Amino acid sequence: MNAITVKNLTRKFGDFTAVDNVSFDVKRGEIFGFLGANGAGKTTVIKMLCGLLTSTSGNATVAGYDINTQPESIKRTIGYMSQKFSLYEDLTVSENLNFFGGVYGLNERDLNDRIAWAVEMAGLTDKKGALTGSLPVGWKQRLALGCALLHRPQVVFLDEPTGGVDPVSRRRFWDLIFTLAEEGVTVFVTTHYLDEAEYCNTIMLIHAGKIVAGGSPRQLKTEHIRYPMLEVNCTGIIESLNILQQQDWVIESSVFGTLLHVSVENEEAGSRKIKEVLSEHNITVHGIERIVPSLEDVFIHLTDKP
Amino acid sequence: MKTILHLLKKEFAQFKRDRSMIAIVVLAPMIQLIILGYAANMDVRNIPMVVVNYDHSQHSRDLVDRFVNSGYYSILSYAESSSEIDSYIDRGDAAVALIIPKNFGNDLYAEKRPQLQLIVDGTETNTATTGMNYASMIISRYSQNIMVNRLDVSPGSQPAARVIPEIRIWYNPDLASRNFMIPGIVGMLLMVITINLTSLSIVKEKEIGTYEQLVVTPIKPYQLLAGKTIPFIMIGMADVILVLSVAFLLFGIPVKGSLVLLLFLSVIFLLTTLGLGLFVSTISRTQQQAMMTAVFFVMLPMIFLSGFVFPIENMPGFFQNISYLLPLRYFFEILRGIFLKGIGLTDLWDQALLLTLFGVAIFSMSALRFRKKIG
Ligand SMILES: Nc1ncnc2c1ncn2[C@@H]1O[C@H](COP(=O)(O)OP(=O)(O)OP(=O)(O)O)[C@@H](O)[C@H]1O
Ligand SMILES: [Mg+2]
Numbered sequence: 001m002n003a004i005t006v007k008n009l010t011r012k013f014g015d016f017t018a019v020d021n022v023s024f025d026v027k028r029g030e031i032f033g034f035l036g037a038n039g040a041g042k043t044t045v046i047k048m049l050c051g052l053l054t055s056t057s058g059n060a061t062v063a064g065y066d067i068n069t070q071p072e073s074i075k076r077t078i079g080y081m082s083q084k085f086s087l088y089e090d091l092t093v094s095e096n097l098n099f100f101g102g103v104y105g106l107n108e109r110d111l112n113d114r115i116a117w118a119v120e121m122a123g124l125t126d127k128k129g130a131l132t133g134s135l136p137v138g139w140k141q142r143l144a145l146g147c148a149l150l151h152r153p154q155v156v157f158l159d160e161p162t163g164g165v166d167p168v169s170r171r172r173f174w175d176l177i178f179t180l181a182e183e184g185v186t187v188f189v190t191t192h193y194l195d196e197a198e199y200c201n202t203i204m205l206i207h208a209g210k211i212v213a214g215g216s217p218r219q220l221k222t223e224h225i226r227y228p229m230l231e232v233n234c235t236g237i238i239e240s241l242n243i244l245q246q247q248d249w250v251i252e253s254s255v256f257g258t259l260l261h262v263s264v265e266n267e268e269a270g271s272r273k274i275k276e277v278l279s280e281h282n283i284t285v286h287g288i289e290r291i292v293p294s295l296e297d298v299f300i301h302l303t304d305k306p
Numbered sequence: 307m308k309t310i311l312h313l314l315k316k317e318f319a320q321f322k323r324d325r326s327m328i329a330i331v332v333l334a335p336m337i338q339l340i341i342l343g344y345a346a347n348m349d350v351r352n353i354p355m356v357v358v359n360y361d362h363s364q365h366s367r368d369l370v371d372r373f374v375n376s377g378y379y380s381i382l383s384y385a386e387s388s389s390e391i392d393s394y395i396d397r398g399d400a401a402v403a404l405i406i407p408k409n410f411g412n413d414l415y416a417e418k419r420p421q422l423q424l425i426v427d428g429t430e431t432n433t434a435t436t437g438m439n440y441a442s443m444i445i446s447r448y449s450q451n452i453m454v455n456r457l458d459v460s461p462g463s464q465p466a467a468r469v470i471p472e473i474r475i476w477y478n479p480d481l482a483s484r485n486f487m488i489p490g491i492v493g494m495l496l497m498v499i500t501i502n503l504t505s506l507s508i509v510k511e512k513e514i515g516t517y518e519q520l521v522v523t524p525i526k527p528y529q530l531l532a533g534k535t536i537p538f539i540m541i542g543m544a545d546v547i548l549v550l551s552v553a554f555l556l557f558g559i560p561v562k563g564s565l566v567l568l569l570f571l572s573v574i575f576l577l578t579t580l581g582l583g584l585f586v587s588t589i590s591r592t593q594q595q596a597m598m599t600a601v602f603f604v605m606l607p608m609i610f611l612s613g614f615v616f617p618i619e620n621m622p623g624f625f626q627n628i629s630y631l632l633p634l635r636y637f638f639e640i641l642r643g644i645f646l647k648g649i650g651l652t653d654l655w656d657q658a659l660l661l662t663l664f665g666v667a668i669f670s671m672s673a674l675r676f677r678k679k680i681g
Contacts, residue, residue: 050522072524080522086515090323091316102312103523131323 001064003028003155003186004049009058011044018044020209021058026188026202028154031181033200034190037303041209042190043083046157049188050080063154076104079148079156083163083190085140087147089133093124096132096147104151111150118146121176138169145176156180158189162196174199194295203295207303217295225293225301227251228267232260232274233286240283249273254300261297309525313533317507321537331503335495335545339552342491353437354382356391356400363411369448373404378440391425401427402437414452435617488553489641490614493634495549496572497579497608500542501600504583508534509596512587527677535580539573546572562648571640571658577665578633581672588675608634633664 004026011019019041026032034042047053049062051071059066065073087096097118101111119125122142127135132143141161148156158177162170174196177187181201189200197203197217204214213220234240237255244253244262249270251263264270271288278285293301321327355373359366373379382400385391394400405423407413413420424441511517520530546569553559561568582604590596611625612618612634618626629635636657643649643657651658 052518052521075522075524078522080519082515082518084515086519088316088320088516089514090320095316095319099312099316100519100523102315103309103520103525105309105524 001028002026002061003030004032004060004062004188006045006049006060007058009045009048009060010056011041011048011053012056017209019048022206022209022211024204024211024214026186028186029181029184030201031177031187031189031199033197033203034188034206035192035194035197035203035299036190036206037192040206042206043159045206046080046159046188046190049074050078050157051075076151077154079151079153081141081144081148081156081158081161083159085137085144087132087140087144090131092129092131093119093135093143094128096143097150100147101150106151114150114152118143118150121149122146123172136169138165138173141165141169141173142176145173149180153185155186155188158187160190160192162191162193170196194299197295205299205302212302213298220295220298221293224298225263227263227265228270229291229293229297230262230264230267230271230274231256231289231291232262233258233288234260234278235284235286239281240278243277243281243283244274247273247277252301254297254304256296261291261293309529310532310536313525313529314536317533317537331499331541331545332548335499335549336552338495339488339491339549340556342487343553343557352380353378353402353440354400355379356382356385356394356403358385358388358391358403358405360408361406361410365411365414365452366406369406369410369445370404372444372448373441376440376444378437378444388423395425395427398427402441404441414449485559485646486642488557488559489645490638492546492549492553492572492645493575493637493641494609494614496542496546496575497634498605499545500538500576500579501583501586501604502597503538503541504535504580505586505590505596505600506593507538508584508587509590509593513592531584531673531676535584538580538583539576542576542579543569543572559645561645563644563650567650568641568644571637571644571661574658574662574665575633575637577669578661581665581669584672584676585668588672588679608632611635613638633661633668636661636664 002025006025007023009019009022010017022041022045034045036042044053048055049060049067051067051074055067059068061067062074063077065071065077067074088099091099094115097115098111101114106114119128122139122145124135124139124143124146127139132140135143145156145158145161148158162173165173170193177189178199181187189196191197201216202214203217203220205212205220213224215223232240237258237260241253241255241260244250244260249264251265253260253262255261262270262274264273267290274288275285357370359370370381374381379402382394385394385403388403388405391400391403391405395403403425405425407421407423410420410422422445424438426438508517511520525533550561550565554561583600586596586600586604590599611621611629612632613629614634618629618635621629639657640654640661643654
């Protein structure tokens with residue numbers, strides 16, 4: 001059974017369609033990554049699923065409950081961590097935990113157990129009395145996750161939980177997500193980081209309110225980029241890019257740091273032609289190598305299309 | 307019920323940590339009361355007066371002396387004819403002119419009704435009203451004296467058929483406007499503090515995003531409503547008691563009537579202000595918006611039109627009618643009634659009833675709107 005099913009979900013703000021006829025399923029217990037640029041509509045989808053925003057049309061169920069008719073039941077079964085940090089900064093760590101555990105109706109013993117668990121999980125044992133506002137971002141995010149998990153939700157929505165967090169804390173946060181998934185919790189997570197997307201079981205790519213692709217990271221890479229991809233190491237990156245983009249045998253090309261990624265129909269012929277055309281323009285080619293496309297390549301491939 | 311307790315606990319924990327909040331709730335009311343009690347004490351003294359005396363008798367001089375001795379008036383000048391008065395008043399030099407007709411003294415004893423004329427500069431409402439009140443008081447005391455004197459002179463004779471009516475100034479015999487102001491201040495503070503705190507505490511959570519976190523929990527709208535109003539009922543009532551104590555200790559103004567009734571009706575009044583606070587919170591997205599809306603669209607009109615600044619009787623008819631729609635008007639009357647006159651529900655039931663009706667209506671409409679916004 002699916003933890004979440006979404007059918008033709010649409011949300012308009014006035015004339016503007018932020019979420020346009022979106023459909024997808026999330027399997028129980030998986031890590032589901034929702035990817036998209038700024039303003040793609042990720043948060044809007046999550047808010048509709050959590051009952052914070054009504055849909056303009058369409059339908060969805062979360063843990064088997066209908067978002068339009070059973071929002072109260074949904075609230076009991078989900079955890080939500082919003083994109084903007086939203087615990088009380090003027091309360092201490094344990095006051096926040098007590099408050100959120102309390103309003104979820106945990107009884108005293110359960111509450112104490114869960115708070116002890118959350119504090120341990122978030123690594124905040126000796127920070128219990130600290131004002132939440134004084135914690136570093138990474139710690140705050142772990143506390144927010146702890147608060148969202150006190151009532152043992154079946155499904156958790158994490159809206160950009162690692163935005164603005166340092167790499168070590170990011171890795172640590174993802175370890176928590178893996179542990180959750182192992183325990184059977186469905187994790188619905190949005191992110192801008194493509195390396196994080198690789199950790200997901202399923203990825204859904206949303207662009208300007210529409211779903212453009214979905215599947216496992218491996219599926220996305222093999223299904224959407226069918227041509228060999230070459231990584232070109234050369235001088236004069238921008239000039240080279242301009243030259244290559246004018247060749248009709250180049251399918252796609254883009255800059256990746258100090259390297260170029262170029263798709264061609266045939267690896268060997270392509271490689272030769274690249275060398276030729278670039279040397280004609282006095283550009284030195286240090287090396288050309290066939291690579292497995294990364295999610296970023298897929299992402300650019302899918303969203304750069306006119 | 308437990309959920310509400312958790313909400314209250316949270317609210318007070320935040321409150322405790324917010325120093326500016328404590329300043330707003332404790333210091334602001336005291337400072338307001340003290341400033342308004344002293345500075346805006348509308349007790350008028352030394353009103354500049356022009357006198358035109360056509361009579362020149364001993365009696366008319368007596369009357370003028372009484373004006374001077376009262377301390378409320380100082381004689382700016384004596385004019386020869388009433389035509390000179392205009393320029394004094396137009397220039398704003400004099401606020402009051404007293405015109406004593408020819409034969410004033412004789413007429414008094416001849417049992418005719420002498421016509422004293424008092425001209426008041428109406429542009430300064432406050433001085434004008436108080437000035438007139440003092441004048442009528444002085445004149446009536448004067449005429450009373452004359453009658454008493456006459457009774458002394460000829461004990462057998464009947465007092466004159468025409469009795470100059472004694473104007474008594476009730477409830478506030480020395481016209482100290484501080485007495486009049488302080489019950490008003492109680493009402494005003496209660497309103498300002500509860501409307502602001504309620505709307506701001508909700509809008510603040512919207513602004514920083516914690517509101518969203520509350521809404522995804524299973525908290526029911528009515529529980530959130532209780533969590534966002536009960537603390538301010540408590541704070542509001544604490545403020546009433548604070549202000550009453552300061553009024554008594556500092557200005558020696560006790561509550562003449564029942565304190566319990568006063569507190570009870572204050573709670574009823576809070577239905578209105580909490581309702582308005584909730585309403586403001588449903589139409590504002592930022593704290594600034596909430597503050598602006600509350601001040602300019604709710605509180606200022608209420609304060610101006612409910613008889614706190616201008617007596618309702620002095621307002622144009624249109625605004626007098628509007629004032630009937632403002633619950634603060636009823637609360638002011640109740641406060642002044644209980645505070646100064648010491649009257650109880652037997653006299654105030656109609657005001658109390660209207661206050662309750664408005665309170666229940668405003669609160670339930672706002673609560674419904676608040677619920678709909680969450681759901
Ligand atoms: N309340 C609103 N009123 C009007 N437009 C809105 C509202 N909320 C969101 N939008 C618009 O809808 C679009 C989608 O916004 P959304 O927040 O869902 O994007 P997102 O994918 O979460 O972006 P980000 O990565 O920046 O968080 C944006 O263009 C945004 O401006
Ligand atoms: Mg977002």
